[in-house]
Amino acid sequence: xxxxxxxxxxxxxxxxxxxxxxxxxxxxxxxxxxxxxxxxxxxxxxxxxxxxxxxxxxxxxxxxxxxxxxxxxxxxxxxxxxxxxxxxxxxxxxxxxxxxxxxxxxxxxxxxxxxxxxxxxxxxxxxxxxxxxxxxxxxxxxxxxxxxxxxxxxxxxxxxxxxxxxxxxxxxxxxxxxxxxxxxxxxxxxxxxxxxxxxxxxxxxxxxxxxxxxxxxxxxxxxxxxxxxxxxxxxxxxxxxxxxxxxxxxxxxxxxxxxxxxxxxxxxxxxxxxxxxxxxxxxxxxxxxxxxxxxxxxxxxxxxxxxxxxxxxxxxxxxxxxxxxxxxxxxxxxxxxxxxxxxxxxxxxxxxx
Amino acid sequence: xxxxxxxxxxxxxxxxxxxxxxxxxxxxxxxxxxxxxxxxxxxxxxxxxxxxxxxxxxxxxxxxxxxxxxxxxxxxxxxxxxxxxxxxxxxxxxxxxxxxxxxxxxxxxxxxxxxxxxxxxxxxxxxxxxxxxxxxxxxxxxxxxxxxxxxxxxxxxxxxxxxxxxxxxxxxxxxxxxxxxxxxxxxxxxxxxxxxxxxxxxxxxxxxxxxxxxxxxxxxxxxxxxxxxxxxxxxxxxxxxxxxxxxxxxxxxxxxxxxxxxxxxxxxxxxxxxxxxxxxxxxxxxxxxxxxxxxxxxxxxxxxxxxxxxxxxxxxxxxxxxxxxxx
Numbered sequence: 001x002x003x004x005x006x007x008x009x010x011x012x013x014x015x016x017x018x019x020x021x022x023x024x025x026x027x028x029x030x031x032x033x034x035x036x037x038x039x040x041x042x043x044x045x046x047x048x049x050x051x052x053x054x055x056x057x058x059x060x061x062x063x064x065x066x067x068x069x070x071x072x073x074x075x076x077x078x079x080x081x082x083x084x085x086x087x088x089x090x091x092x093x094x095x096x097x098x099x100x101x102x103x104x105x106x107x108x109x110x111x112x113x114x115x116x117x118x119x120x121x122x123x124x125x126x127x128x129x130x131x132x133x134x135x136x137x138x139x140x141x142x143x144x145x146x147x148x149x150x151x152x153x154x155x156x157x158x159x160x161x162x163x164x165x166x167x168x169x170x171x172x173x174x175x176x177x178x179x180x181x182x183x184x185x186x187x188x189x190x191x192x193x194x195x196x197x198x199x200x201x202x203x204x205x206x207x208x209x210x211x212x213x214x215x216x217x218x219x220x221x222x223x224x225x226x227x228x229x230x231x232x233x234x235x236x237x238x239x240x241x242x243x244x245x246x247x248x249x250x251x252x253x254x255x256x257x258x259x260x261x262x263x264x265x266x267x268x269x270x271x272x273x274x275x276x277x278x279x280x281x282x283x284x285x286x287x288x289x290x291x292x293x294x295x296x297x298x299x300x301x302x303x304x305x306x307x308x309x310x311x312x313x314x315x316x317x318x319x320x321x322x323x324x325x326x327x328x329x330x331x332x333x334x335x336x337x338x339x340x341x342x343x344x345x346x347x348x349x350x351x352x353x
Numbered sequence: 354x355x356x357x358x359x360x361x362x363x364x365x366x367x368x369x370x371x372x373x374x375x376x377x378x379x380x381x382x383x384x385x386x387x388x389x390x391x392x393x394x395x396x397x398x399x400x401x402x403x404x405x406x407x408x409x410x411x412x413x414x415x416x417x418x419x420x421x422x423x424x425x426x427x428x429x430x431x432x433x434x435x436x437x438x439x440x441x442x443x444x445x446x447x448x449x450x451x452x453x454x455x456x457x458x459x460x461x462x463x464x465x466x467x468x469x470x471x472x473x474x475x476x477x478x479x480x481x482x483x484x485x486x487x488x489x490x491x492x493x494x495x496x497x498x499x500x501x502x503x504x505x506x507x508x509x510x511x512x513x514x515x516x517x518x519x520x521x522x523x524x525x526x527x528x529x530x531x532x533x534x535x536x537x538x539x540x541x542x543x544x545x546x547x548x549x550x551x552x553x554x555x556x557x558x559x560x561x562x563x564x565x566x567x568x569x570x571x572x573x574x575x576x577x578x579x580x581x582x583x584x585x586x587x588x589x590x591x592x593x594x595x596x597x598x599x600x601x602x603x604x605x606x607x608x609x610x611x612x613x614x615x616x617x618x619x620x621x622x623x624x625x626x627x628x629x630x631x632x633x634x635x636x637x638x639x640x641x642x643x644x645x646x647x648x649x650x651x652x653x654x655x656x657x658x659x660x661x662x663x664x665x666x667x668x669x670x671x672x673x674x675x676x677x678x679x680x
Contacts, residue, residue: 063535169625170395199394200562200606201599201641204621211619226536229565232610233619256610270540271610272565277547281540285505 011089012050013220014074014102014188019047019083021066021073025290041289043069044080045244048326051188054218056211058225058235058252060267064286066244067224071190074222075104100130103181105191109173113165120161123148123179130184144183151217152179153209171202178209189213192224207234228271232256237332240264243287243297246326250333260335262304295320296338310339354424355382356556357406357443357524362418364401364410366629372415373630375401377580379418385523388550388557390567390588392603393577394626399560400448402577403528406558407445408435422524440467444517446510448529453513454501460512461487461497467519486515491545507538514545518553526558531566543570565607568592576600579627579637582656586663596659597667599638636668644669 027038106112127133133141149157152175195203239249248261299319310316318338326334364376376398420427465479484494490511531539574588584597595601608615624641639649656664
């Protein structure tokens, strides 16, 4: 029943290496004059990530974890402080060419579409910017727009050409946004919460569409979401982000049913389920990227530290004092947790690596 | 006698392009200490029901039916009586805590205002009560001196809950209380509401578009579509074994992780929820229904018994067919 994991085979289409993105906080004039320094938010704080051709990778985490910043930086919408983004193995040089092949779908279709442009104009914009679809090209502009609209499920496409966004439903508008991303035949789509602004009964159809694009056109997708249920329905792999770092990544089935990191477990615990609220929830507010804790960045909220389990195992000092990166636990399943590492090392049960 | 009994409520908005029916005959009861969840998508009329119960609708809305609060019809109350009943008998936790608080007033004063206006105590005692209320919703009492911008989203929502509880109502209406919140904070707020409900014996009418949230906190569920309740009954039954095809589709939008029926198989409905000004004939769900047959566009279904204390407005249920959960 499990899907073939398209993990770690061949060359990644998109790769992120040790990426750091920081935002400068604002400071009042007075405070600046007396020499105070504005606080800096480390929104993305050392992320390594590979996206393989034709795979759907879900990037999950709570608000403020840096997932949207990471997606925007990949799109070239934010400037990284340091680190590299590679497309087909080469560092980004020509952003315009890159944007033709890596497209973004935003959260709110109503905000993403110009209310005074017809659907045709909205979808054709990318074609015009890139100066393709002229008479000499294989496809005319109209053919490209028609193909994109029908691939996005708006059929017959001609029927929608002269509509304005307000004449369409929320689901149709999101299809127009997706058509706009498809019109240039991209290799990669980065989708930021693609269904969270849609009605529940409409979401499934849009997810079906995205999954179909992967299956039919082999488009790789990075889907940013706070909803692990969504990751379960469409993702091949899941990456969990906390305070600017990926703390766990692996095949979706494995990460979602056998999580390694306590934070992933906590995220799974808040997915609503029948039978009440007796599960343990993390307390406290979403973490603050201007004050990243020392050691494992999750330790102040970690239930394993709070319950004394980390202390009993003798790793508490490491949890509070030693930063750590991702380590391999199972087949293509990585996590960054001192306690899990210790448990895996002392486990008599053979791991399935 | 039920604490809240809504009988055949209809709300029609008069607009320039003609009457728009938002609620088309809704009846439900909430007993003391009971939690009823009402779910539906945008435009299904669920927020209009809230506003009708509290009589907060604009004058252009035409309301018929009865809203009996402890046996007294809210729709027929005189303004003075209505003011007395609001807050003390029924209070609302509005959606969008971010915007419901006055940004230039300390939160303690905002909560105390309701207590003082309702003459429950003087200003000084009111602040003592506010401190206790904040503690009850999990905030340190000293936060009463804070302004809204000093609080996070989850904390503001807690303030909204404290405000609703200020005059010890027996019914609380929570209109999308967790919608704008982050997943972690949402779980905390739900847990708080759940605890308060048990502690204080509150009755809650819980409105949201997120069916999965309701299953956690509600005893009874009512599913709304196009201004009507299309299914109602014990929440675990309604969510787990839906009798109406719409409920079934809605439940499918909130897949259980680990359930292989949903793995790489998103399920949804074609089409969109109908606009209130263009509601389809017969069963209003028929254009989107995967099981629709000849009779559906013609006959308006009523709520038929569907077993296990449930009722569903589907002709298939009337004919005794099982709709069941669809993957």
